[in-house]
Amino acid sequence: MRIVVLVSGTGSNLQAVIDAVKSGELDVEIAAVGADREGTYGVERSSEAGLETFVVNFNSFPTRDEWDAALTAKVASYAPDVVVSSGFMRIVSADFIDAFDGKYLNTHPALLPAFPGAHGVRDAMAYGVKVTGCTVHWADAGVDTGPIIAQEAVAIEPGDTEDTLHERIKVVERRLLVSTLAALAA
Numbered sequence: 423m424r425i426v427v428l429v430s431g432t433g434s435n436l437q438a439v440i441d442a443v444k445s446g447e448l449d450v451e452i453a454a455v456g457a458d459r460e461g462t463y464g465v466e467r468s469s470e471a472g473l474e475t476f477v478v479n480f481n482s483f484p485t486r487d488e489w490d491a492a493l494t495a496k497v498a499s500y501a502p503d504v505v506v507s508s509g510f511m512r513i514v515s516a517d518f519i520d521a522f523d524g525k526y527l528n529t530h531p532a533l534l535p536a537f538p539g540a541h542g543v544r545d546a547m548a549y550g551v552k553v554t555g556c557t558v559h560w561a562d563a564g565v566d567t568g569p570i571i572a573q574e575a576v577a578i579e580p581g582d583t584e585d586t587l588h589e590r591i592k593v594v595e596r597r598l599l600v601s602t603l604a605a606l607a608a
């Protein structure tokens with residue numbers, strides 16, 4: 423199974439996938455890692471691992487549609503079986519979703535359909551829920567919508583901040599992403 427991983431941030435989920443491939447726990451080929459901006463730690467991790475790495479910089483395109491078309495073409499050039507949005511903080515167009523229909527996997531740091539969007543951890547805390555978690559799902563054209571593949575709960579502890587809670591969620595999220603990819607590859 424060939425995958426392309428898309429990142430925007432620190433890429434700790436990406437690192438978990440890289441480590442699992444290296445250790446032999448995960449039998450997938452990382453065809454490429456792509457980002458929507460320059461200079462992120464995720465891109466650095468990918469280059470350090472010797473992976474094919476590309477940036478389709480959102481800010482270099484006059485319109486969202488042109489950026490989206492460039493991203494779609496670039497990802498398609500690797501002919502991936504699965505495209506993983508791993509902390510990729512851009513909404514992609516319906517055309518992108520069509521191009522990778524049923525192949526676009528997203529991870530989200532909340533128990534969807536609760537708390538979709540860019541601030542899933544913050545919003546769960548603000549609501550006052552006692553349990554949140556993470557979700558791995560097939561993405562459709564909505565924001566954090568589409569068929570759910572796997573979820574795991576994480577308790578919110580007294581004294582948690584958005585950062586401490588997100589770090590605990592990410593520990594679980596990495597494991598869930600790797601095990602989901604392993605199941606898909608099998």
Ligand code: GRF
Nearest residue numbers: 431432433434435509529531
């Ligand atoms: C993850 O929690 C992801 O679900 C969220 O952003 C975080 C990405 O972390 N949207 P990293 O870049 O993999 O470290």
